[in-house]
Amino acid sequence: MRTRTRELISSGIWTALGFVVILGARQYSLGTLGNPGPGFFPLVLGCLLASLSGIVFLKNLKQKLTEQDPKETRSFFPEPSSAKRVIIAYVNLCFFRLALQFLGFLLSVFFFSFFSVLAIEPLQWRKSLIFSILSALGNHLLFSVWLQIEFPSGILGL
Amino acid sequence: MDFLHQASYGFSIALQPANLFFCFLGCLAGTLIGVLPGIGPAATLSFLLPVTLAMSPVSAIILLSGIYYGALYGGSTTSILVNMPGEAASAVTCLDGYQMARSGRAGPALGIAAFGSFIAGTVSTLGLTFLSPVLADVAIKFGAFEYVSLMFLGLTILAYLARGSMIKALSMAVVGLIIGTVGTDLISGIPRFTFGIEELYDGVGLIPVLMGLFGIAEVLINMEESLKKDVYTTRFKGLFPDRQDWKDAIKPIGRGTVVGFLLGTLPGGGAVISSFVSYAVEKRVSKHPEKFGTGTIEVVAGPESANNAASTSSFIPLLTLGIPANVVMAMLLGALIIHGVKPGPLLMQDNPDIFWGTIYSMYLGNVMLLVLNLPLIGLWVKILRVPYLLLFPLILIFCIVGSYGSENKFMDVNVMIFFGLIGYLIRKTEYEAAPLVMAMVLGPIFEKSLRQALMVSSGSFVPFFTRPISGVLLGMGILLLITGALPRKLFLRKLPPNEV
Numbered sequence: 001m002r003t004r005t006r007e008l009i010s011s012g013i014w015t016a017l018g019f020v021v022i023l024g025a026r027q028y029s030l031g032t033l034g035n036p037g038p039g040f041f042p043l044v045l046g047c048l049l050a051s052l053s054g055i056v057f058l059k060n061l062k063q064k065l066t067e068q069d070p071k072e073t074r075s076f077f078p079e080p081s082s083a084k085r086v087i088i089a090y091v092n093l094c095f096f097r098l099a100l101q102f103l104g105f106l107l108s109v110f111f112f113s114f115f116s117v118l119a120i121e122p123l124q125w126r127k128s129l130i131f132s133i134l135s136a137l138g139n140h141l142l143f144s145v146w147l148q149i150e151f152p153s154g155i156l157g158l
Numbered sequence: 159m160d161f162l163h164q165a166s167y168g169f170s171i172a173l174q175p176a177n178l179f180f181c182f183l184g185c186l187a188g189t190l191i192g193v194l195p196g197i198g199p200a201a202t203l204s205f206l207l208p209v210t211l212a213m214s215p216v217s218a219i220i221l222l223s224g225i226y227y228g229a230l231y232g233g234s235t236t237s238i239l240v241n242m243p244g245e246a247a248s249a250v251t252c253l254d255g256y257q258m259a260r261s262g263r264a265g266p267a268l269g270i271a272a273f274g275s276f277i278a279g280t281v282s283t284l285g286l287t288f289l290s291p292v293l294a295d296v297a298i299k300f301g302a303f304e305y306v307s308l309m310f311l312g313l314t315i316l317a318y319l320a321r322g323s324m325i326k327a328l329s330m331a332v333v334g335l336i337i338g339t340v341g342t343d344l345i346s347g348i349p350r351f352t353f354g355i356e357e358l359y360d361g362v363g364l365i366p367v368l369m370g371l372f373g374i375a376e377v378l379i380n381m382e383e384s385l386k387k388d389v390y391t392t393r394f395k396g397l398f399p400d401r402q403d404w405k406d407a408i409k410p411i412g413r414g415t416v417v418g419f420l421l422g423t424l425p426g427g428g429a430v431i432s433s434f435v436s437y438a439v440e441k442r443v444s445k446h447p448e449k450f451g452t453g454t455i456e457v458v459a460g461p462e463s464a465n466n467a468a469s470t471s472s473f474i475p476l477l478t479l480g481i482p483a484n485v486v487m488a489m490l491l492g493a494l495i496i497h498g499v500k501p502g503p504l505l506m507q508d509n510p511d512i513f514w515g516t517i518y519s520m521y522l523g524n525v526m527l528l529v530l531n532l533p534l535i536g537l538w539v540k541i542l543r544v545p546y547l548l549l550f551p552l553i554l555i556f557c558i559v560g561s562y563g564s565e566n567k568f569m570d571v572n573v574m575i576f577f578g579l580i581g582y583l584i585r586k587t588e589y590e591a592a593p594l595v596m597a598m599v600l601g602p603i604f605e606k607s608l609r610q611a612l613m614v615s616s617g618s619f620v621p622f623f624t625r626p627i628s629g630v631l632l633g634m635g636i637l638l639l640i641t642g643a644l645p646r647k648l649f650l651r652k653l654p655p656n657e658v
Contacts, residue, residue, distance in 0.1 A: 006586075006587055007587065007588075009587075010583075010584075010587035010589070014329055014333070017333070017336075021336055024351060028343075028348060028350060029346075029348075032617060033612060033617030033618075034612065034613065034615075034616040034617030035612075035613055035617075036608075036609045036612055036613075037346065038343040038345070038346045038348045038350055040609070041335075041339060041605045041608065041609070042336065042339050042350065042351070045332055045335050045336050045339070046336070048329075048332045049329055049332045049333060049336065052325055052328055052329040052332060053329050055325060056323075056325060056326060056329070076586065077382055078382050078383065079382065079383065079384060081384070082381070082382035082383075085381040085382065086378050086381045086382060086582070089377065089378060089381045089550065089554070090378060090578070090579065090582075093374070093554055093558075093575060093578070094575060096554070096555075096558060097558065097568075097571050097572070097575055100558065100562070100571075101568060109555055112551060112554070112555065113551045113552075113555070116550065116551035116554075117547060117548070117551065120547055121547060131548060131551075135551065135552065135555070139552075139555055139559070143208070143559050143563070147208065147209065147211065147212050147563070148212070149208065149211075149559065149562070149563040149566075150566060151562070
């Protein structure tokens with residue numbers, strides 16, 4: 001994707017958010033200048049965001065394409081395998097959040113550590129296993145035992 | 159309180175065994191993350207926050223502050239030995255520090271960075287000690303008009319000093335202000351933008367947003383690079399700079415301290431910019447600027463002193479006005495609020511233990527850091543070999559625990575994960591997260607002051623300009639906006655882009 005396309009998409013999203021905030025702010029009372037209501041500040045902010053991002057959007061729209069400009073063709077990820085690693089790390093994090101609610105802290109940390117290492121360096125089963133056992137025990141001792149943070153107990157009561 | 163009374167009180171708090179221990183722990187942890195590239199103080203503070211929940215507020219702030227200024231000591235080690243900035247603020251140190259190391263002078267480079275940091279850190283703490291009470295006295299008289307103008311100036315300075323485009327930085331600040339409006343309106347009591355979600359009535363939590371934007375997003379950015387990095391280390395012997403080194407370095411250390419101290423107090427100023435400005439200043443005053451980049455000790459000493467002076471002076475606006483100067487200070491603000499302490503002009507009166515305890519712990523911390531850094535450098539170099547593959551799951555676990563543990567709410571974890579993605583995407587599209595966070599912190603105070611001021615003036619904007627302090631602050635802000643919109647010919651905006 002070209003840098004310009006990315007700029008257009010991102011500034012477009014911020015502009016749209018500005019308009020959403022303007023619409024949202026109109027649901028609350030605006031008040032008067034001498035006695036501003038709850039909708040006053042958000043309305044001003046919505047207008048500011050829409051116009052600032054609108055300027056960025058229009059600037060990029062007007063910009064002429066110059067093929068030689070290295071900025072124009074720079075890819076989104078620095079390496080071909082970057083996307084895979086970033087997505088794995090993020091999805092794994094989301095699963096960790098879900099697991100924490102249902103499996104309890106100890107097991108969630110174990111699985112999260114295990115899959116984090118394994119997903120990035122496949123076939124390193126032993127390394128992942130040792131690391132995840134140590135990580136689960138260490139984090140359990142630090143947070144549940146020493147700092148006494150109360151996590152949901154999970155299905156196994158751990 | 160006179161000075162002696164103040165000092166003995168401050169030291170009596172800072173020297174309590176628990177506080178002394180946490181100060182040491184903070185400096186140690188700070189040096190560690192300073193040495194490790196890819197983990198900054200903001201991310202570290204965010205995931206170490208849960209550890210502080212069980213402590214007294216004084217110990218917690220002493221620990222977290224130690225991590226911050228400790229990180230800036232450690233950052234130079236990696237820059238000099240591995241040519242990779244341990245912290246963004248040490249990026250310029252790579253230029254000449256690594257060249258010194260290559261010509262066999264790694265020892266003096268490391269030594270002068272540590273001594274320079276010590277001198278700058280201590281002088282800056284002295285400034286903090288004497289200026290804060292004065293400023294707090296002035297700030298206590300601030301009314302709604304002054305606060306509005308001050309925050310307006312703060313946000314424009316923040317956008318002006320932004321690395322990328324000013325307009326993008328401004329729009330991020332507006333997004334932050336918008337996020338700040340989520341929750342119950344302070345004046346009318348009406349819930350806004352809560353979408354019927356009860357947990358949002360208190361607003362979006364600052365800590366989960368910070369952890370997402372800085373902790374999670376930083377991990378995701380680091381995941382882009384292959385995780386195996388070759389670490390090459392230089393051999394070195396003798397850490398003490400000789401007489402000639404001192405002669406060359408002492409003036410840059412002095413100038414760096416002044417530059418860092420001044421820039422550190424500005425919103426968005428802080429350690430990174432002051433190290434670049436110190437480099438620029440040295441280049442301007444030097445008699446042989448053509449030698450820069452070949453291993454001149456001046457530009458190791460200056461920037462390293464500047465970033466430490468800045469890290470200390472950035473406490474001034476937080477402790478006296480309740481306004482954070484940078485993201486790390488926003489994090490400390492969040493920590494104070496979790497502990498039920500409200501920073502601001504009244505902090506010195508209401509919580510003298512926190513105010514003076516923190517400041518005086520910095521004198522001790524700087525001594526500890528000097529001791530930690532010089533003899534233990536061999537150990538830090540070994541730590542550089544810990545693979546990121548094992549580090550990143552731990553960082554993410556700490557972030558999850560930190561966001562959940564502060565209030566035992568899954569909503570906070572969801573917010574953090576959401577803002578992790580947002581933080582990653584805005585960095586990839588060349589926006590900055592810092593103005594967003596700062597504006598989010600300031601938002602509610604800004605809105606409340608603005609509405610109060612307008613009620614007092616019955617809708618007129620004239621008093622913002624005619625009240626002396628407010629008028630000056632507002633005028634400076636408008637001037638900055640205008641100069642920022644002009645073509646980039648100004649000195650500050652021509653600084654080397656920070657790619658870290």
